[in-house]
Amino acid sequence: MDQQSAKRESGGKRIEGVMAEIRSRIAARGLVPGSRLPSVRAFAKTMQVSPSTVVEAYERLAGEGLIRSRPGSGFYVSSPLAPLTLSEIGPKLDRAIDPLWVYRQSLEDAPELLKPGCGWLPASWMPQVAIRKALRAISRGEGRVLVDYGTPLGLPQLRQLLSRRMGERGIAAAPDHIILTESGTQAIDLLCRFLIEPGDGVLVDDPCYFNFHALLRAHRANAIGVPMTPSGPDIEAFERAIDEHRPRLYITNSSIHNPTGATCSPVVAHRLLKLAERAGLTIIEDDIFADLEHEPAPRLAAFDGLERVVHIGSFSKTLSASVRCGFIAARADWIEPLTDLKMATSIGGGRLSSELILLLLKDGSYRKHLDALRVRLSRAMDETAARLAPLGITPWIRPQAGMFVWCKLPDGIDAADIAQACLADNVVLAPGNAFSLSQTARGFLRFNVAQSDDPRIFRSLERALKNAARSPGLLTGNR
Amino acid sequence: MDQQSAKRESGGKRIEGVMAEIRSRIAARGLVPGSRLPSVRAFAKTMQVSPSTVVEAYERLAGEGLIRSRPGSGFYVSSPLAPLTLSEIGPKLDRAIDPLWVYRQSLEDAPELLKPGCGWLPASWMPQVAIRKALRAISRGEGRVLVDYGTPLGLPQLRQLLSRRMGERGIAAAPDHIILTESGTQAIDLLCRFLIEPGDGVLVDDPCYFNFHALLRAHRANAIGVPMTPSGPDIEAFERAIDEHRPRLYITNSSIHNPTGATCSPVVAHRLLKLAERAGLTIIEDDIFADLEHEPAPRLAAFDGLERVVHIGSFSKTLSASVRCGFIAARADWIEPLTDLKMATSIGGGRLSSELILLLLKDGSYRKHLDALRVRLSRAMDETAARLAPLGITPWIRPQAGMFVWCKLPDGIDAADIAQACLADNVVLAPGNAFSLSQTARGFLRFNVAQSDDPRIFRSLERALKNAARSPGLLTGNR
Numbered sequence: 001m002d003q004q005s006a007k008r009e010s011g012g013k014r015i016e017g018v019m020a021e022i023r024s025r026i027a028a029r030g031l032v033p034g035s036r037l038p039s040v041r042a043f044a045k046t047m048q049v050s051p052s053t054v055v056e057a058y059e060r061l062a063g064e065g066l067i068r069s070r071p072g073s074g075f076y077v078s079s080p081l082a083p084l085t086l087s088e089i090g091p092k093l094d095r096a097i098d099p100l101w102v103y104r105q106s107l108e109d110a111p112e113l114l115k116p117g118c119g120w121l122p123a124s125w126m127p128q129v130a131i132r133k134a135l136r137a138i139s140r141g142e143g144r145v146l147v148d149y150g151t152p153l154g155l156p157q158l159r160q161l162l163s164r165r166m167g168e169r170g171i172a173a174a175p176d177h178i179i180l181t182e183s184g185t186q187a188i189d190l191l192c193r194f195l196i197e198p199g200d201g202v203l204v205d206d207p208c209y210f211n212f213h214a215l216l217r218a219h220r221a222n223a224i225g226v227p228m229t230p231s232g233p234d235i236e237a238f239e240r241a242i243d244e245h246r247p248r249l250y251i252t253n254s255s256i257h258n259p260t261g262a263t264c265s266p267v268v269a270h271r272l273l274k275l276a277e278r279a280g281l282t283i284i285e286d287d288i289f290a291d292l293e294h295e296p297a298p299r300l301a302a303f304d305g306l307e308r309v310v311h312i313g314s315f316s317k318t319l320s321a322s323v324r325c326g327f328i329a330a331r332a333d334w335i336e337p338l339t340d341l342k343m344a345t346s347i348g349g350g351r352l353s354s355e356l357i358l359l360l361l362k363d364g365s366y367r368k369h370l371d372a373l374r375v376r377l378s379r380a381m382d383e384t385a386a387r388l389a390p391l392g393i394t395p396w397i398r399p400q401a402g403m404f405v406w407c408k409l410p411d412g413i414d415a416a417d418i419a420q421a422c423l424a425d426n427v428v429l430a431p432g433n434a435f436s437l438s439q440t441a442r443g444f445l446r447f448n449v450a451q452s453d454d455p456r457i458f459r460s461l462e463r464a465l466k467n468a469a470r471s472p473g474l475l476t477g478n479r
Numbered sequence: 480m481d482q483q484s485a486k487r488e489s490g491g492k493r494i495e496g497v498m499a500e501i502r503s504r505i506a507a508r509g510l511v512p513g514s515r516l517p518s519v520r521a522f523a524k525t526m527q528v529s530p531s532t533v534v535e536a537y538e539r540l541a542g543e544g545l546i547r548s549r550p551g552s553g554f555y556v557s558s559p560l561a562p563l564t565l566s567e568i569g570p571k572l573d574r575a576i577d578p579l580w581v582y583r584q585s586l587e588d589a590p591e592l593l594k595p596g597c598g599w600l601p602a603s604w605m606p607q608v609a610i611r612k613a614l615r616a617i618s619r620g621e622g623r624v625l626v627d628y629g630t631p632l633g634l635p636q637l638r639q640l641l642s643r644r645m646g647e648r649g650i651a652a653a654p655d656h657i658i659l660t661e662s663g664t665q666a667i668d669l670l671c672r673f674l675i676e677p678g679d680g681v682l683v684d685d686p687c688y689f690n691f692h693a694l695l696r697a698h699r700a701n702a703i704g705v706p707m708t709p710s711g712p713d714i715e716a717f718e719r720a721i722d723e724h725r726p727r728l729y730i731t732n733s734s735i736h737n738p739t740g741a742t743c744s745p746v747v748a749h750r751l752l753k754l755a756e757r758a759g760l761t762i763i764e765d766d767i768f769a770d771l772e773h774e775p776a777p778r779l780a781a782f783d784g785l786e787r788v789v790h791i792g793s794f795s796k797t798l799s800a801s802v803r804c805g806f807i808a809a810r811a812d813w814i815e816p817l818t819d820l821k822m823a824t825s826i827g828g829g830r831l832s833s834e835l836i837l838l839l840l841k842d843g844s845y846r847k848h849l850d851a852l853r854v855r856l857s858r859a860m861d862e863t864a865a866r867l868a869p870l871g872i873t874p875w876i877r878p879q880a881g882m883f884v885w886c887k888l889p890d891g892i893d894a895a896d897i898a899q900a901c902l903a904d905n906v907v908l909a910p911g912n913a914f915s916l917s918q919t920a921r922g923f924l925r926f927n928v929a930q931s932d933d934p935r936i937f938r939s940l941e942r943a944l945k946n947a948a949r950s951p952g953l954l955t956g957n958r
Contacts, residue, residue, distance in 0.1 A: 030759045031759075032674075032759060032761060032787075035812070036812075076812070107628050107629070107630050107631055108630055108631075120627075120628065123622050123623045123625075123626050123627050124622070126622075126625070126626035127626075128622045128625055128626060131618075131625045131626065132618045132619070132625065133618075135614050135615070135617060135618035135625075136614070136615060136618045138614060139610075139611040139612075139614035139615045139618065140611070143602050143603070143605075143607045144602045145801060146602075146605070146607055146610045146611065146614075146799060146801055146802075147602050147605035147606075147607060147610065147798075147799040147800060147801055148599075148602050148800055148801055149586050149599065149795070149800040149801070150586070150801070151586050151587055152586055152587070182661050182803070182825055182827065182829070183825055183826050183827070185823075185824065185825050185826050186824065186825040186826075186827075189823075189824040189825060193697065195511075211822070211823060214819070214822070214823035215823045215824060217823070218672065218820055218823045218824055280509045280510075280511060282511060308511075316628075316826075319626075320625060320626045320831075321626065321627055321628040321826075321830075322624060322625055322626055322627055322628070322629070322829060322830035322831040323625075323829065323831050324661070324803070324827075324829035324831075324832070333514070333515075333555070340693070341697055343690070343693070344664075344668075344690060344693035344694045344696070344697045345664065345665065345668040345694060345697055346661055346662055346664055346665040346668060346825075347662050347664050347665075347795075348661065348662070348665075348803075350661070350801060350802065350803035350829070350832065351800070351801035352799075352801040352802050352803075352831075352832070352835075353803070353829065353831070353832075356831075
């Protein structure tokens, strides 16, 4: 062995020694998730090695995912189960296009922001008068409603009503096969806990609601994207993904798909179900936009009879996001273990929220609100499209209903650049890649037509597009 | 090889063949969780083996936990992540003493039931007038409160107020280090997701709140019991458990412990924290009964400064279980990942609930309610003890405050028998072993003093005790 390779080898051993020490501190919980590692200089002294050895050891541990570097502030122990922000998963994105950051911004009370990229209706579009009336009714009502826990499955009268409403869409779900949850998201989370193990494959649409990515990461599932077409997921790609990955689960919106507005055609629905059956795949049909439809589209849960399909809903998008209430309709034999799981992990299903929703559904005010809302959304959809057209921004499809329109930017323009430029004008956009697992939607933006009536949005877009077209090198950089 | 051993071997191979076929069907999701396995007779025909071979194969698979038998209805595929009911974990218990079943019963709207075993106050003890008033105020208030999502951390004014209230107990938690959740249980669940991996050791008090067992099972953690003493956990047993199991987490109520009513002494608190530090252990201090204390006891989070201790609270037990609101106070660097995790899995933190709680805390009605409640509970505690004394049921300790008194039955009497007998009289009791991981609390019952004022409870207890004393063989059977 020559001197140099001997030196290299002992250098390698020193690096491994430093790595082993950090690993054992983490294993012994001397370093807990989120805690900062010793500084390079200090740890070099402790271990009696050179700073560059510590740097190399830390970088290798970061490569393994055991620790994370935060630029300018050192290294930290990774949290085992916390979902990473998308900027850490995919290519390096900046805040303006990190979907979780955009999401959080949209949720902050920041009246100066315009939010064509956000995922819900403006407060003024929601049935406030009816909610005020329902609150007053509850304030005069039975005392137990105000203070007691809900029943394990959730308010029986609301489950009865939900069962009837699903029946109208052809979904046969008895009240006892419905569980109330805090939200649609919590419903899907419960199902993931119940159905999948870390490492299991889960199909999602590409693009899809971006929180599915975060949710699946929290479950350490292996998310697999299936390209979306105007009539549902690309069925050949779906079949290939099944053969290749043997996924356990597919999560989708079969109607008024978020973000594309697509609706699954009967043919695609039928093929999907056949493939799901062959592969033993469970489908979560997240149907939180159902009530915005003009004509009910065919539902997977209706074709399937809740055999392989679990049906999810909530009222956050159509009634109130402040009053938390979602639901699961599932096969009979899953209800008991799902309820146990709900009780163990959240108790869940607030009684006050359920009673409020029940009142609003019962007295007809929700139905009236929906009738007006559909018309208003349809008009806003046309207006938004008309305002975007002169900018060269064109709808991928004209959705049948709903609040989203998925739009193609002029060729060569990167939505991330536009989002970044518009953010400087206090306009929060939703760039396509926030929804795309394969990061193939850089030419798209999702517009919420109910949040797109301010002319400043379009002026900001126009400026950003002009600048992007003028100096593409500057803005797109070497991404 | 003689003929008989050859036969045995081929019998063994046939059993393995059946097992392999079921395993592969489950792996391929032809059999999904909860689905019924083919009947013994039918599958014997399919596999061309004898029914006894199938029975043996099914029983072995059940032994492995892959499938479960339901008496009288065959075998079913196990759910990977659903917590089993305690009757499936521990020794065979019947429904009357399965804590999850008792819990569910208590939650059902069943006015005929008397519930000295339940875990919350009667509706009439809760501040209904104040809640009605707050509901009316909200019905007249800002529209966004009624319909919009909450901010990611949760209502800023409520977090400020919680920060001040914690400050009064010596816990320094800035508003930005507080996250609102749906409930105390959801808070602990989030922390478990963040901090532990399947198989990790988690210390709990023995006895402890029984839902901790279910929650930890849902996380597939290895729960380890530490015996409780009147001044907190047995510190030597705690140390031994640390050395033996290297746990990651300890979940406790350091004051007004559920079910025993014990309060951690300053000496024990100090030793606990020293041991936790040495072992790199995180402590979740679940403090949902804090507001019932007459004099604030020392809090682990106060000694520790939220370094290793996470502080949890909610208003379900003291204000309303219908208005869902819990919170986490944690170290600064955990707030962001915990918030990401909350958003990904539930969005969470309903705005309406938070605003209601804020109003009740702000206008002084909560404080007045608590003052009256403490006196009332203290009186009920004495009355319950006085009614139990003639039956030979004696408090383990006289708790400083709270709604629970942990009582020892006369020697030789099994609480499960008493619970079973009283259930026939529509009296739902909480037998000790429902709270005990080691199943060493068969001589105990937990009484909720606020739910124990009906004379029928004590008449039913008296009868059950007499019968148990008269014919112990009959009731305790061969358990």
